[in-house]
Amino acid sequence: MHKAVETVSTVAIRFAGDSGDGMQVTGSQFTDTTGLAGNDLATFPDFPAEIRAPAGSLAGVSGFQIKFSSEAVFTPGDAPDVLVAMNPAALKVNLKDLKPGGLLILNSEAFNAKNFERAGYTKSPLEDGSLKGFKLFQADITGMTLKAVEELKLNNRAAVRCKNFFALGLVYWLYNREMHYTVTWIAEKFKDPTTREANLRALKAGYHFGETAELFDRNYEIKPAKIEPGNYRNIAGNEALSLGFLAAAELSGLSLFLGSYPITPASDILHELARYKNLGVRTFQAEDEIAAICSAIGAAYSGALALTTTSGPGLALKGEGMGLALMLELPLVIVDVQRAGPSTGMPTKTEQADLMQAMYGRNGEAPLPVIAAKSPGDCFYTAIEACRMAITHMIPVILLSDGFVANSAEPWRVPDMSKLPPIKVRFHTEQKDFAPYARDEHLARPWALPGTPGLEHRIGGIEKQHLTGNISYDAANHEFMCKLRAERVQKIADSLPPTEINGDASGELLVIGWGDSYGAIRAGVENVRAGGAKVGHVHLRWINPFPNDLGDIMKRYKRVLVPELNLGQLVKLIRARYLVDARSFPKIQGQPFKEQEIIAAIKQQLESN
Amino acid sequence: MHKAVETVSTVAIRFAGDSGDGMQVTGSQFTDTTGLAGNDLATFPDFPAEIRAPAGSLAGVSGFQIKFSSEAVFTPGDAPDVLVAMNPAALKVNLKDLKPGGLLILNSEAFNAKNFERAGYTKSPLEDGSLKGFKLFQADITGMTLKAVEELKLNNRAAVRCKNFFALGLVYWLYNREMHYTVTWIAEKFKDPTTREANLRALKAGYHFGETAELFDRNYEIKPAKIEPGNYRNIAGNEALSLGFLAAAELSGLSLFLGSYPITPASDILHELARYKNLGVRTFQAEDEIAAICSAIGAAYSGALALTTTSGPGLALKGEGMGLALMLELPLVIVDVQRAGPSTGMPTKTEQADLMQAMYGRNGEAPLPVIAAKSPGDCFYTAIEACRMAITHMIPVILLSDGFVANSAEPWRVPDMSKLPPIKVRFHTEQKDFAPYARDEHLARPWALPGTPGLEHRIGGIEKQHLTGNISYDAANHEFMCKLRAERVQKIADSLPPTEINGDASGELLVIGWGDSYGAIRAGVENVRAGGAKVGHVHLRWINPFPNDLGDIMKRYKRVLVPELNLGQLVKLIRARYLVDARSFPKIQGQPFKEQEIIAAIKQQLESN
Amino acid sequence: MTSLNIYPEFKHTDPATQTRKDFVTDQDVRWCPGCGDYSILAQVQRVMPTLGIPRENYVFVSGIGCSSRFPYYMETYGIHSIHGRAPAVATGIKAMRPDLSVWVITGDGDALSIGGNHFMHVLRRNVDLKLLLFNNQIYGLTKGQYSPTSPVGTKAKSTPMGSIDYPIDPVSLALGANATFVARSLDVHAGHLQRVLKRAADHKGTAFVEIYQNCNIFNDGAFDALTDKETKSDTVIEIEHGKPMRFGKNLEKGIALGEGMRPKIVDVASYGEDKLLVHDEQSEVCGLLVSRLQAPHFPTPIGVFHAVSRPSYDQLLVEQLDRAKTQKRTRVQDLLNDGQWTVK
Amino acid sequence: MTSLNIYPEFKHTDPATQTRKDFVTDQDVRWCPGCGDYSILAQVQRVMPTLGIPRENYVFVSGIGCSSRFPYYMETYGIHSIHGRAPAVATGIKAMRPDLSVWVITGDGDALSIGGNHFMHVLRRNVDLKLLLFNNQIYGLTKGQYSPTSPVGTKAKSTPMGSIDYPIDPVSLALGANATFVARSLDVHAGHLQRVLKRAADHKGTAFVEIYQNCNIFNDGAFDALTDKETKSDTVIEIEHGKPMRFGKNLEKGIALGEGMRPKIVDVASYGEDKLLVHDEQSEVCGLLVSRLQAPHFPTPIGVFHAVSRPSYDQLLVEQLDRAKTQKRTRVQDLLNDGQWTVK
């Protein structure tokens, strides 16, 4: 049978199954292949809590969503067009999101009484009419996988494990993708030849099933997106951050040091950087977050490009250390990959609720620069910029990422290192008139490394005399130094480029965002502008200091709206500073913004009086 | 010779000497005696850094100022009328503050070449004309002390140590005070009979010296202040806090537990409460601040009135624990006796710069109630109120004090315990329909103690399902719980009395203060009002939540001014919340506000159109 | 506890009627299938009803980690606190409520990495609680980084070239911190584990039990040599108070002291049983010495290394509270009145 | 350190020309007159020039406490960090810069209370640094609370009825944490202290030295029995590798092992010198055993308890860095290009 090929511009697919079903692998394979196919795309992996939930339970459902298109893509999509559900629990958790009329592919084998019960279905969803309104395709994915690998005589458990590749193959066929990339990947990834072969066979079986079975009457083609020529790759946020730090080390000539204590969702940066000892990278898995930042302080003092990485609860522990780093005026980058809080919260879920902690989580007047990454690829440049400012201004910089940015992926234009401006480092060596707290044009103090003859000096966390750095309890000096430290942060704003505005440069509404909401806001603003509204979008990279032109920009709009994945934090800072009636659009559900949510919020603002 | 007695209404005296000179003892003896004499008063002890500086050095100067009056006293006074300087360093550090024409009493023995050098005088201040403009009295205090105790055959060092009592005796005579109180105090304090006798003799010798020597031609009388009849005592802030917690325990019937790690200037609360095992108080000196708060959490869970006390750097370490306490919804009071920061900062100096840390120093959306004490005596009531709210609302409360409030003293009307309303505690015992996160009218959950049959349940820091408290990763539940936790804090505002306004209830300027600036603002506002300006003063006790009527009150004034010992923290909260152009008057010098500074700031606001 | 005594008094559950089932909660157990934690949970649930303590008087306190989910599965009171801090939380509980039986559940990362300080302090203070450390030599919950007990050279996610940190031996560390009760057992060694847990429960003071636990996802087989039927008689030595230290299939091997007090393995027959080291729980030095018997040169000791009696923190605290009662001035009003004067 | 090598290279000071004075700063020393810290400072300043290390290559790192003001008085590089964290700061320094001689100065509160965890981890990692713990059994800087080394019953500001926490013995704890070098000396015992400091300086790995130090303000006389001429020969025992353990005015007393390996004091003449315990630095068990000799039953040992060689953390790190150099792809561009495709 020759099947029809239909061309569509944009598709969002969600793969969902049990934690053990390999949905994340399936998703990222599809992502890479789709990137290679030249589509623009965005992804959203959504894992369960860290511990394995009972098989087949709702708590154990793991999902991966990808939106890909021949047009520009800003978000992984609100409601998927296709849902692949490997078991009833996956169906139950995800069905509510599927577009009306969307494609629903079920692994029929798993839809049995036991699994219904585990998922809390009292009646089979296949029979209670709840799937009406969707294009339902049932396939015995498990059974066909077992068949496909039969000859290899794997034990049952191992054989069943291959079923995600069957599903992947099927979807590859459905969207006209090449299997090549995954074939190579499987060959490299699985050391055991039998397992390798089994996964390969499952993949191909899935593809051929799509092609030959009468289930689907057509498949779909998504033309490559019109993207600027160049080299591209897929990249996830934590990976991009790690590469950014490596790049900053190369650009500055400094050796990288990372002191870290593992914590979800930041651990991958440690894992990633640990692999580059060949680049002189030293990673130190400390006994706790306090030791992690303190070791980084020691390393910075000794001339390293020093980092510490963590998530919210870990940042809470680093407060005292951050205060010390601030007083020592050493370059240091503190990364917080935010997760849902408070306390242990929901470790695998995303949130932007550590902004105030980053701003204020230290004793005394202790301002530090805060920069945030807005997308996976942007993490690379944010890392470099954080390092550049840290070094140039001799100051600890807080870099905020979050679980969504960290784990989701997008195609990304590969940067050319030779085109990135180097980061200038000046180690102080001159003995004459050396003063440890002297100031240059950035109000930065000299970086004088231990080992330098004649520059022996002591630094510490007690208030210090201007210039000499000696201990001082002088009242006027203290006030001077506190103001100076505030000014040091402010100085960064002077070297920032004019703030970029997406959409209208003046008009009815300015939407100000930061961090991971970039895609949703960008898409939402484009959407309402297409309807004729005059709306602008500023996405803040630096939150402390605010860009110098922000106040003026806000004046050009009637209203300001600030969507955040918290109960309203940036909005407080803006209101306090500019006395502008900026409105908060808060969401705090452990999930990123959807485009439709942003659109609705914008419309509400536009309509209200 | 019969000397004249002159009546004056208000005097401020500063005692200053080397750390070893006993100035703090001298000051507090003078304070107690003056309280007994019926004057209103306020004090300000100002110590050097914790470690002893070299003898005679500027860094080692310790000061104690007291203002006392037959009128109401709000501050320890800007510029003292009398300076007692025990050595050249004390003179050098303090002379700039002495009122023009003020009395300057020097211990002439110490004004020698060696001490001039130690104090960094290149020329003797006695000869360079710098003391002209003051009434200078030189007395060989050391020499006369040695003479007075000669017969007791103390070694020289011990004998010299008595000289502060000589100075005290002299000043007692000068201001017509009774020696009785100090005589009793010495008798109780010094166990060794010789030392006791020596100090007594020195005291009396000083007094008699004033009486008989020709140095002074008169002494002064300060009539008792017109204060409401009742029982009074002097009290310092840390002492009042401790008594407040003891009172709260008695009022609630709960046993007190304090988990603490020593830190200046909070340690005295630990020392004080450790003395009351007879009242069932358990104090636990933990291995660090984290263990301190965690032990308090364990105690609260077990039914204690639980506290933890610290200063800024310690609060930074407690952030994660505070988040846990918030999630567990247990009653707990976290005391931060603020000191100058950031980092180690200036440990013995005062500051109000931990407000933002108290508000936001935790990961995620983690709001907690924040209350601040405005004066030494107010600490007592603030402690009780913090406990009351913690228990009634099942919530951790942050109580802010600071080095100035903690160490300074004022006369204080002794409360009658029987008139204070009891604190109602309801331990949950009913098994039927028990749900660990059920809610009462305050949105408080039940306090179900371990040991209660049938109420076994588990709580933790992961997001919890409404009512059941089970672990939940549900998106809507998380948003619900985050908002609920915010509302729980807000609920406290509903039970607050209408905000008190000192001065004009509407007019040109509203001065909003919090914490230790109360006296200076109060006095400053009275001063400008006496000049005809319409100025009001609101002193916030609760900073989170703000009182419900604050927004309306602000509307009644043309301008709002917020003086704070930081670079502007409360002012940010007010601006963000109310979008009112409140102006900051920041001071960050490790010193409390002076009345004159407040007056000048108010005037500037009134003048600037 | 105070004069008002607002604290409720209860008719307690009769411990004699309790069974294992009474300690099982309605929560789904969320460890990976095959995880060693299951066996430990089962043994604890078996031991609880035998201790004569009403169920409501148990409190399980944990930090963060796979192991630290334990309290959710115990139908007792429980706190799942924050990473590393369970001993501090438990100290607060016990200081207030010596009547409760407090159990701390922790992992090798939780207890020895971030929580190392509280671990050591609770031991030296000898707070009367039971501290069970599930040692899987890996960070399970965060998906497989090496831990402070991982051997040098461990290739984990954060150490692709192998770890270079020399590991901590929890038993030695506990002894160095003056612990009064120190023992070790194995997840799958059900009978031995139950016996050790009972001894721990009976100890008055901090009873520390290290339990080797297999993490079959991130560190599978770490203790295979100790649990494998073929090898275990050569790799494990069960120590018992007053008994000479022997091991091997036929107990043919023994431990004796060589030069510089270095332990050595001897052939019992030729060396003589009477010259073997005799285990003495009450001798600190013996415990320390035995703790230094480590693979690969020696068999791994399991059992009670050290058990001595020293007044517990809470006991001393209660004694002070009692002693203080003889002081006068038990009303806060008396304290408030201190140094007062009257204005008329 | 990187290919670009932007790090400056220096002509170092000639260590041979250095004298004690070169290590004295212009800052006023702010300890109380009579404080034991003065003597320790003097001995350190005496030892520094003898070690053959250029002054600029020394870094002194401290936490918070009276003792932790030490770096301000050393004309070297220095960081006065935060309470308890100096070992972590120092680890970062040493990991980056194995060429530096790093000294950590800490107090009993700083190292063992708030900093206990870092203390233990730096020891087990064997980072090549010297760790001097000034043990005055009190919190000096915060004006006299008891510390983790204060004996039970200490009446301090926070314990008016006497402390009830059993103290930590830093030497035992360090041994329990697998330290490679552990020693003890006394502030006023200038010669002994200098010798111990030199041995510590020569040790490759973490060298831990506990120094008993008198705080004459808040805990005066805590070590009087050990320093008093009359008593010290009975209260102190100087241990030396390979020597039998003897003490007393005429070395008439000795230490031997009794039952259950419990140490006992014997009369050398009647017992026989050859049956005395012979100190063996390299035997862990011997170190542990000697650390358990504690007052009042035994004389307090001073000297080197334990000294063995084990590769240091920084050394292993450098080895891995060197080994990794053989890997290809040393340009970041190569990593960026991973998995790329070209859009034309």
Ligand SMILES: Cc1ncc(C[n+]2csc(CCOP(=O)(O)OP(=O)(O)O)c2C)c(N)n1
């Ligand atoms: C403050 C903080 N830092 C880090 C983490 C992340 N974290 C959770 S559990 C864990 C280690 C778990 O290892 P272990 O204690 O051995 O327990 P296991 O999972 O192996 O039972 C870490 C690093 C956290 N939850 N909180």
Ligand SMILES: Cc1ncc(C[n+]2csc(CCOP(=O)(O)OP(=O)(O)O)c2C)c(N)n1
């Ligand atoms: C985070 C923090 N907590 C508490 C303190 C207060 N503090 C400073 S030094 C110290 C203890 C000092 O004792 P020790 O380490 O024995 O040093 P010593 O003064 O006796 O030399 C304490 C509790 C602090 N500076 N920082």
Ligand code: SF4
């Ligand atoms: S990850 Fe390891 S320790 Fe954690 S539940 Fe799974 S098997 Fe057990």
Ligand code: SF4
């Ligand atoms: S308080 Fe004690 S330790 Fe501190 S400087 Fe004074 S004598 Fe030394």
Ligand SMILES: [Mg+2]
């Ligand atoms: Mg583990």
Ligand SMILES: [Mg+2]
């Ligand atoms: Mg000390």
